[in-house]
Amino acid sequence: MMTRLVPYPVQSGLLTILWMVMTRFSLGHLLLGGALALLAGWAMSSLHPERATPRNWRVVPRLIATLFGDIVRSNIRVARLILTEGRSDRRSAFLEVPLQLRSPTGLAVLAIILTATPGTAWIEYSHDRQSLVLHVFDGAETDHYLGVIRDVYEPMLQEIFE
Numbered sequence: 001m002m003t004r005l006v007p008y009p010v011q012s013g014l015l016t017i018l019w020m021v022m023t024r025f026s027l028g029h030l031l032l033g034g035a036l037a038l039l040a041g042w043a044m045s046s047l048h049p050e051r052a053t054p055r056n057w058r059v060v061p062r063l064i065a066t067l068f069g070d071i072v073r074s075n076i077r078v079a080r081l082i083l084t085e086g087r088s089d090r091r092s093a094f095l096e097v098p099l100q101l102r103s104p105t106g107l108a109v110l111a112i113i114l115t116a117t118p119g120t121a122w123i124e125y126s127h128d129r130q131s132l133v134l135h136v137f138d139g140a141e142t143d144h145y146l147g148v149i150r151d152v153y154e155p156m157l158q159e160i161f162e
Contacts, residue, residue: 008041066152092138094135095146097131099130099132109161134149
């Protein structure tokens with residue numbers, strides 16, 4: 001009974017606390033924040049999200065370290081392009097990347113990784129073609145991005161989630 005009434009109790013509690021922090025502390029705001037948190041929990045439970053169950057936790061620290069290094073390098077690369085090579089001959093590009101990764105959770109993590117990395121943005125994923133469309137800030141780096149996705153991130157995510 002309690003799980004139907006409050007399907008995500010931690011999420012609902014944290015949303016209520018967030019509501020109270022963002023507004024002022026009063027009984028009315030507590031009731032309103034609690035009601036909104038319950039509605040959010042019910043909406044989330046109706047989506048029936050896939051349970052994220054990593055199969056190999058030992059790869060996660062390596063993934064995080066790789067991501068951190070790539071974000072630092074990408075920040076430097078993008079800053080250098082903007083500040084020193086402000087030429088008009090630099091062109092951004094869209095590239096299609098075929099993927100072997102099938103896990104919805106793994107694809108979501110890959111989307112977060114690519115969007116969090118400066119100079120790249122996940123645009124679209126096609127289930128039919130099993131490929132993603134990626135926007136890159138520097139079109140001259142397309143081979144680099146293809147290699148990083150296919151040879152670095154995709155195998156790690158497959159090892160974690162598949």
